[in-house]
Amino acid sequence: MSIRIGILGYGNLGKGVEYAIAQNDDLSLKAVFTRRDPSTVKIMTKDVPVYSVNDAAAHASEIDVLILCGGSANDLPVQTPEFAKLFNVVDSFDTHARIPEHFANVDKAAKEAGKVGIISIGWDPGLFSLIRMYGNAVLPEGKDYTFWGKGVSQGHSDAIRRVKGVKNGKQYTIPVESALERVRNGENPELTTREKHTRECFVVPEEGADLAQIEKDIKTMPNYFSDYDTTVHFITEEELIKNHSGIPHGGFVIRTGTTGENNQTKHTVEFSLKLGSNPEFTSSVLCAFARAAYRLNAEGVSGCKTIFDIAPAYLCKQNPDELRSHLL
Amino acid sequence: MSIRIGILGYGNLGKGVEYAIAQNDDLSLKAVFTRRDPSTVKIMTKDVPVYSVNDAAAHASEIDVLILCGGSANDLPVQTPEFAKLFNVVDSFDTHARIPEHFANVDKAAKEAGKVGIISIGWDPGLFSLIRMYGNAVLPEGKDYTFWGKGVSQGHSDAIRRVKGVKNGKQYTIPVESALERVRNGENPELTTREKHTRECFVVPEEGADLAQIEKDIKTMPNYFSDYDTTVHFITEEELIKNHSGIPHGGFVIRTGTTGENNQTKHTVEFSLKLGSNPEFTSSVLCAFARAAYRLNAEGVSGCKTIFDIAPAYLCKQNPDELRSHLL
Numbered sequence: 129m130s131i132r133i134g135i136l137g138y139g140n141l142g143k144g145v146e147y148a149i150a151q152n153d154d155l156s157l158k159a160v161f162t163r164r165d166p167s168t169v170k171i172m173t174k175d176v177p178v179y180s181v182n183d184a185a186a187h188a189s190e191i192d193v194l195i196l197c198g199g200s201a202n203d204l205p206v207q208t209p210e211f212a213k214l215f216n217v218v219d220s221f222d223t224h225a226r227i228p229e230h231f232a233n234v235d236k237a238a239k240e241a242g243k244v245g246i247i248s249i250g251w252d253p254g255l256f257s258l259i260r261m262y263g264n265a266v267l268p269e270g271k272d273y274t275f276w277g278k279g280v281s282q283g284h285s286d287a288i289r290r291v292k293g294v295k296n297g298k299q300y301t302i303p304v305e306s307a308l309e310r311v312r313n314g315e316n317p318e319l320t321t322r323e324k325h326t327r328e329c330f331v332v333p334e335e336g337a338d339l340a341q342i343e344k345d346i347k348t349m350p351n352y353f354s355d356y357d358t359t360v361h362f363i364t365e366e367e368l369i370k371n372h373s374g375i376p377h378g379g380f381v382i383r384t385g386t387t388g389e390n391n392q393t394k395h396t397v398e399f400s401l402k403l404g405s406n407p408e409f410t411s412s413v414l415c416a417f418a419r420a421a422y423r424l425n426a427e428g429v430s431g432c433k434t435i436f437d438i439a440p441a442y443l444c445k446q447n448p449d450e451l452r453s454h455l456l
Numbered sequence: 457m458s459i460r461i462g463i464l465g466y467g468n469l470g471k472g473v474e475y476a477i478a479q480n481d482d483l484s485l486k487a488v489f490t491r492r493d494p495s496t497v498k499i500m501t502k503d504v505p506v507y508s509v510n511d512a513a514a515h516a517s518e519i520d521v522l523i524l525c526g527g528s529a530n531d532l533p534v535q536t537p538e539f540a541k542l543f544n545v546v547d548s549f550d551t552h553a554r555i556p557e558h559f560a561n562v563d564k565a566a567k568e569a570g571k572v573g574i575i576s577i578g579w580d581p582g583l584f585s586l587i588r589m590y591g592n593a594v595l596p597e598g599k600d601y602t603f604w605g606k607g608v609s610q611g612h613s614d615a616i617r618r619v620k621g622v623k624n625g626k627q628y629t630i631p632v633e634s635a636l637e638r639v640r641n642g643e644n645p646e647l648t649t650r651e652k653h654t655r656e657c658f659v660v661p662e663e664g665a666d667l668a669q670i671e672k673d674i675k676t677m678p679n680y681f682s683d684y685d686t687t688v689h690f691i692t693e694e695e696l697i698k699n700h701s702g703i704p705h706g707g708f709v710i711r712t713g714t715t716g717e718n719n720q721t722k723h724t725v726e727f728s729l730k731l732g733s734n735p736e737f738t739s740s741v742l743c744a745f746a747r748a749a750y751r752l753n754a755e756g757v758s759g760c761k762t763i764f765d766i767a768p769a770y771l772c773k774q775n776p777d778e779l780r781s782h783l784l
Contacts, residue, residue, distance in 0.1 A: 147716055151596045172717065227780055248784055255590065257784045258768060259727075262583065264783065265744040265771035266737075268479045312730075387740055388475055389500065393732035399587075402640075404721035409594075412715055416593040436772075436779050440586060441764040443593035451764050452555055455592065456576055456585045 130156040131422045132190060133415070134215065136181060136207065137197035138162050138169055140375065141220065144411025145195050146172055152415060154445050158190055188214045193418040196220075197411075205230060212238040212245040212432075216421040218414050220250040227253070227434075235432035244425040245432045249417045250410040251401055252276070256381045258435050259399040263383030267395060270385025273311045275303035275324060279377025279406060287352045288329055291345045293337030296365060298372045300328045303380060314384050314394045327358040330372050332365045377406035416443040458484040459750045460518060461743070462543065464509060464535065465525035466490050466497055468703065469548065472739025473523050474500055480743060482773050486518055516542045521746040524548075525739075533558060540565040540573040540760075544749040546742050548578040555581070555762075563760035572753040573760045577745045578738040579729055580604070584709045586763050587727040591711030595723060598713025601639045603631035603652060607705025607734060615680045616657055619673045621665030624693060626700045628656045631708060642712050642722045655686040658700050660693045705734035744771040 133149055135142045138160050149155045150173070157176050162169045166178040179187060184194075194215035198204050204221045211217050212234050221230050227248055238245040248254065252274070260272050281301045288297035307324050310317045317323075329346055333339055343360045347353055363371075378401040387393045403409040417435075420442035424433070441448055446455075461477055463470045466488050477483045478501070485504050490497045494506040507515060512522075522543035526532050532549045539545050540562050549558050555576055566573040576582065580602070588600050609629045616625035635652050638645045645651075657674055661667055671688045675681055691699075706729040715721045731737040745763075748770035752761070769776055774783075 144715070151715070224784065227784055228777065231780055253784045255594070255725075258590070260783045261768050261772060261779065262586075265747075265768075265773075266583070266741050268773075387472070387479070387733065387736040393736050395732055395737050396728075396730040397583075398726075398728045398730075400724075400726045402724040402726075404723055405715065408715040408721050409723050413594050419593075434780060434784055436769040436776070436784065437767050439765050439767045440589050440593075444589060444764075445593075445596075448764070449556065451589065452559055452762060455588045456552070456555055456581045456762055456764065 130154050131419060132156060132158040132192040133418055134159045134161060134184075134187070134191040134194040135197055136161045136184070136194055136211065137203070138171065138178075139197060140407035141411055141414075142197035143172075144405070144408040145197060145414055147408060148412040148415040149173075151412075152419075152445065155415060155419065159187055161187075161194075184211065185214055191215055193218060193421045195414050195418055197414075205233070208245060208247060209233040209237040212243050213241045214243075216244045216425045218246045218249055218417050218421055220254075220410055220414060221248045222250060222253055224253060231432050231434070239431045242425075242430045244421045244429055246417050246421050246434070246438070247432060248434055250413050251403070252379065254410075254413055254435055255401070256379065256399070259381045259397070260383070261436060263381070263385070263397050267383055267385025267387070267397065269387075269391060270383050270395075271316050273319075273382045273384075274379065275308060275382075276379040277301040277303050277325065277377065279379070279403070280375050282375075284327065284329075284352055287349060288331060288346060291342055291349075293334050293339075293342045294331055295334045296332040296368055298330045298368065300330075302326045302328055308380060308382075311382050311384065312396060312398065314396060316384060321355045322357060325356060327353055327356045329358065329360045330363050330368060331360055332368050333362055374404070375406045376402075376404055377409075378402045419443060419445070458482050459747060460484055460486040460520040461746055462487045462489060462512075462515070462519035462522040463525055464489045464512070464522055464539065465531070466499065466506075467525060468735035469739055469742075470525035471500075472733070472736040473525060473742055475736060476740040476743040477501075479740075480747075480773065483743060483747065487515055489522075512539065513542055519543055521546060521749045523742050523746055525742075533561070536573060536575060537561040537565040540571050541569045542571075544572045544746075544753050546574045546577055546745050546749055548582075548738055548742060549576045550578065550581055552581065559760050559762070567759045570753075570758045572749045572757055574745050574749050574762070574766070575760060576762055578741050579731070580707065582738075582741055582763055583729070584707065584727070587709045587725070588711070589764060591709070591713070591725050595711055595713025595715070595725065597715075597719060598711050598723075599644050601647075601710045601712075602707065603636060603710075604707040605629040605631050605653065605705065607707070607731070608700075608703050610703075612655065612657075612680055615677060616659060616674060619670055619677075621662050621670045622659055623662045624660040624696055626658045626696065628658075630654045630656055636708060636710075639710050639712065640724060640726065642724060644712060649683045650685060653684060655681055655684045657686065657688045658691050658696060659688055660696050661690055702732070703734045704730075704732055705737075706730045747771060747773070
């Protein structure tokens with residue numbers, strides 16, 4: 129009696145969900161839905177069908193939770209409300225500013241259908257949000273800091289690749305160690321964008337390209353690079369493939385706060401992630417919340433939920449007695 | 457319309473709760489209950505009465521949540537079930553092995569009375585448990601490590617003070633940095649007790665005491681010190697008061713795990729606390745969960761709960777819209 133999972137979208141995130149399901153014996157993959165021609169999509173799990181996303185409705189009764197693995201810019205704002213009419217759904221919607229709007233859309237659809245839709249799951253938004261929230265609840269007089277990296281920013285890598293003369297490239301976001309130390313020391317610094325992160329670019333130029341111009345175009349690019357100290361390295365395509373094919377990421381959430389009669393006692397709460405693969409880790413978080421979506425819906429709950437609304441025990445395979453005995 | 461809090465037991469923890477209430481404008485202190493003669497207990501908050509614990513029942517209607525600030529060895533196993541018959545209660549019961557029994561006792565009393573009893577709140581058990589649980593849920597193939605310190609262990613300090621020739625003393629538990637590094641590097645080491653922590657003792661000897669004998673008695677003490685590398689420093693009472701009067705603590709929870717087709721991708725999740733005052737931080741956590749106890753009970757929930765059973769949003773003063781907009 130395992131929880132039957134469907135995957136919508138078979139890119140890095142969808143593959144990560146497939147790996148993660150294999151690590152959880154109470155979850156089983158029942159179907160993959162794709163916008164591509166299903167006959168062109170080969171998945172790893174044996175004897176699991178790949179369907180066109182257009183046929184999803186016909187398989188609604190075979191799936192307990194559909195994990196949506198599309199992008200936040202164009203896919204999820206449409207897909208999550210749409211599929212919440214048919215399935216319990218979980219997504220990794222990560223456009224922070226549009227979360228309230230996305231929540232309202234998913235809530236309406238899920239409530240009408242009697243389904244659960246869990247949005248914005250992953251690590252930021254996700255586990256980082258959780259730590260920010262516990263930190264605020266426990267140390268109301270304090271200050272939050274979030275640092276990202278060292279890791280690959282897909283958006284910044286894409287931006288590099290749009291520069292004239294660039295054949296390929298990858299960008300790493302790197303937290304400034306001295307800024308982290310000042311925060312950990314309880315100095316409560318006011319940090320500018322430039323003081324928090326640096327950006328390191330590995331660029332494969334086209335043959336005969338003007339390297340000085342490429343470097344200038346990158347470093348002065350508004351929004352993406354102009355507010356940061358940026359380093360540009362020119363490398364070969366072979367080096368890029370050999371040394372920069374991974375999608376690592378991570379970061380730090382730190383809350384510093386004070387307690388006591390005169391707020392004289394200092395405390396530091398720190399959470400950090402060092403992820404070998406950003407999409408694989410995000411997929412693993414999605415799977416834990418798929419378990420929660422199933423359980424909540426089985427209890428009669430419907431509507432949109434975020435990581436803030438779900439009691440931690442819903443995420444774990446173990447029953448409450450086991451959790452209290454072994455993890456508390 | 458603030459949540460009316462009562463404190464039972466006015467030691468370090470009770471005082472910490474009083475400080476924490478002052479930082480949360482939706483909580484107000486309504487009464488302190490003590491086993492001492494109430495006339496001898498002076499509290500900081502103006503115009504708040506101190507009552508004998510024997511009169512608690514008479515004030516049940518004035519209190520929304522009673523925070524129990526007694527010890528886990530003798531007080532809480534009796535007090536929490538007893539007062540859950542009259543109040544919503546929160547405690548910091550920290551005897552890990554006896555949690556299932558304590559849970560059952562509190563659950564029975566609280567259910568019969570229609571109250572909520574939240575147990576084992578603080579940082580370990582508490583926030584550390586939570587991180588262990590999220591870590592297990594998200595990375596099912598992995599390994600947990602918990603390190604404590606650098607911080608004062610009350611139990612070990614008490615043990616030192618029982619040694620012949622010792623006038624006063626304080627003991628610090630210190631995590632071994634090289635062990636922490638091995639864990640962070642994903643080596644998944646099997647660590648012995650000795651490899652994880654060292655113990656450092658600051659001892660004030662009685663005049664004319666045999667220092668060599670004291671050092672030997674401490675270092676060979678079974679359960680407390682014999683399994684550790686222990687350092688003993690002899691100091692004066694003045695030095696002890698000047699340099700070792702605080703009650704700092706903290707520690708690290710690390711989960712390392714793997715994902716991917718062949719479990720080849722490594723991830724590290726790390727949470728750490730650096731606490732200027734162990735009881736003041738614990739008190740702050742208790743207050744956040746007092747808010748949750750009140751809200752849950754107002755929704756009609758009763759029975760015993762742990763940190764695993766409570767959706768994070770219940771801990772925060774902000775409403776769900778604000779949480780989604782600002783912390784997610």
